[in-house]
Amino acid sequence: xxxxxxxxxxxxxxxxxxxxxxxxxxxxxxxxxxxxxxxxxxxxxxxxxxxxxxxxxxxxxxxxxxxxxxxxxxxxxxxxxxxxxxxxxxxxxxxxxxxxxxxxxxxxxxxxxxxxxxxxxxxxxxxxxxxxxxxxxxxxxxxxxxxxxxxxxxxxxxxxxxxxxxxxxxxxxxxxxxxxxxxxxxxxxxxxxxxxxxxxxxxxxxxxxxxxxxxxxxxxxxxxxxxxxxxxxxxxxxxxxxxxxxxxxxxxxxxxxxxxxxxxxxxxxxxxxxxxxxxxxxxxxxxxxxxxxxxxxxxxxxxxxxxxxxxxxxxxxxxxxxxxxxxxxxxxxxxxxxxxxxxxxxxxxxxxxxxxxxxxxxxxxxxxxxxxxxxxxxxxxx
Amino acid sequence: xxxxxxxxxxxxxxxxxxxxxxxxxxxxxxxxxxxxxxxxxxxxxxxxxxxxxxxxxxxxxxxxxxxxxxxxxxxxxxxxxxxxxxxxxxxxxxxxxxxxxxxxxxxxxxxxxxxxxxxxxxxxxxxxx
Numbered sequence: 001x002x003x004x005x006x007x008x009x010x011x012x013x014x015x016x017x018x019x020x021x022x023x024x025x026x027x028x029x030x031x032x033x034x035x036x037x038x039x040x041x042x043x044x045x046x047x048x049x050x051x052x053x054x055x056x057x058x059x060x061x062x063x064x065x066x067x068x069x070x071x072x073x074x075x076x077x078x079x080x081x082x083x084x085x086x087x088x089x090x091x092x093x094x095x096x097x098x099x100x101x102x103x104x105x106x107x108x109x110x111x112x113x114x115x116x117x118x119x120x121x122x123x124x125x126x127x128x129x130x131x132x133x134x135x136x137x138x139x140x141x142x143x144x145x146x147x148x149x150x151x152x153x154x155x156x157x158x159x160x161x162x163x164x165x166x167x168x169x170x171x172x173x174x175x176x177x178x179x180x181x182x183x184x185x186x187x188x189x190x191x192x193x194x195x196x197x198x199x200x201x202x203x204x205x206x207x208x209x210x211x212x213x214x215x216x217x218x219x220x221x222x223x224x225x226x227x228x229x230x231x232x233x234x235x236x237x238x239x240x241x242x243x244x245x246x247x248x249x250x251x252x253x254x255x256x257x258x259x260x261x262x263x264x265x266x267x268x269x270x271x272x273x274x275x276x277x278x279x280x281x282x283x284x285x286x287x288x289x290x291x292x293x294x295x296x297x298x299x300x301x302x303x304x305x306x307x308x309x310x311x312x313x314x315x316x317x318x319x320x321x322x323x324x325x326x327x328x329x330x331x332x333x334x335x336x337x338x339x340x341x342x343x344x345x346x347x348x349x350x351x352x353x354x355x356x357x358x359x360x361x362x363x364x365x366x367x368x369x370x371x372x373x374x375x376x377x378x379x380x381x382x
Numbered sequence: 383x384x385x386x387x388x389x390x391x392x393x394x395x396x397x398x399x400x401x402x403x404x405x406x407x408x409x410x411x412x413x414x415x416x417x418x419x420x421x422x423x424x425x426x427x428x429x430x431x432x433x434x435x436x437x438x439x440x441x442x443x444x445x446x447x448x449x450x451x452x453x454x455x456x457x458x459x460x461x462x463x464x465x466x467x468x469x470x471x472x473x474x475x476x477x478x479x480x481x482x483x484x485x486x487x488x489x490x491x492x493x494x495x496x497x498x499x500x501x502x503x504x505x506x507x508x509x510x511x
Binding site: 033034231301302304 | 419
């Protein structure tokens with residue numbers, strides 16, 4: 001039985017198509033997912049992300065405990081700042097990708113993917129053992145709403161923001177404030193490739209905040225947006241999705257996200273779970289075992305998750321699509337895929353800009369030509 | 383609840399068939415229910431004009447943002463016309479599935495597969511949308 005977010009009734013009253021996602025009943029789309037996608041690119045969209053996990057790590061040694069638990073040095077974050085990082089297994093495999101917000105000197109909020117939240121909380125608790133720090137999964141007490149798109153700041157301002165100057169809130173910063181009179185943690189983060197805000201509020205305040213934002217945002221073109229739009233938005237922005245691009249089978253280096261791993265300075269190496277395996281992954285003489293690339297299809301058929309990437313000439317399988325969709329912004333099908341073996345040979349030794357050519361995706365039995373492109377597919381004008 | 387025109391026949395695979403009673407050429411499309419389930423349709427592949435089709439054959443595909451589905455032909459015969467407008471603008475399937483969003487026409491030979499009435503199709507899709 002799937003869980004429902006506090007906004008379930010709102011979604012139903014809006015006529016949303018609901019789907020089961022990561023154990024939750026979530027809105028897939030309210031009307032046209034392409035229109036929702038375009039609204040986020042040109043105006044603003046309102047998302048219910050209450051399925052995400054909110055895990056608090058507090059205590060005098062919370063910074064040290066988290067430094068040990070995740071692959072980044074979060075103790076270096078100033079209070080009010082956030083970092084994208086990962087929780088890795090001792091073998092270097094990705095257990096989840098996370099955003100860690102430092103709320104104060106001794107308090108961190110770790111936001112985990114819905115499907116992994118319980119596991120992340122348990123893993124953080126185990127890794128914090130022996131540290132003077134407390135790990136508390138407070139997912140059930142929190143709702144998460146996101147306003148994403150170029151007009152997001154105007155939407156929030158129209159809803160009424162107190163105790164915070166929105167203009168001063170930088171990207172990947174977080175502050176407690178009041179939005180529409182409701183106490184919220186306001187973070188300038190998102191998963192769409194646009195400017196935007198994520199608002200953490202008490203479960204009981206979710207409906208009131210949604211209604212206030214929807215009403216205030218209407219003149220700015222804000223519309224509710226579902227998981228379908230969220231997926232095409234993040235795909236265009238080249239952002240990985242746990243379960244697709246990120247799994248326990250891949251390391252951050254495979255995913256092209258090795259930059260999130262902080263080994264410390266040579267004179268002062270950093271200790272964290274998975275370090276040895278990740279060092280080996282970084283230093284592997286023959287390069288990463290696989291490489292995440294962007295694909296743009298030449299035709300109109302869409303490469304989708306699980307489809308084989310093949311050598312157009314010989315038909316040999318050289319990789320697998322992890323995510324794919326028709327891109328509303330590019331007007332073409334786009335995909336992310338892992339290439340393995342000979343296909344990545346030419347990309348090893350820092351010759352990544354040498355183009356890989358002659359690839360196709362096996363789309364239901366037909367080899368459809370694709371071009372390998374740099375990620376992301378879409379980058380907003382700042 | 384999506385609309386289900388009384389006068390059409392329906393397949394379990396969510397195609398509709400028009401013109402069964404008054405002629406040998408029938409028009410085939412996908413239902414409003416199917417269009418809603420698919421979401422925004424972005425690509426349609428239809429059979430060639432002149433192709434011989436058997437009832438139950440997969441003769442094309444309808445691709446949406448989130449998924450791809452086969453189009454089954456509920457009748458046997460020869461494809462005599464395809465809707466070029468829907469190939470150019472697949473969103474017609476979402477905006478007008480029983481009208482502008484029709485897919486192709488078949489001159490029938492032999493029997494159609496057993497089709498559902500509007501009432502039966504309503505029962506098939508009830509409580510699931």
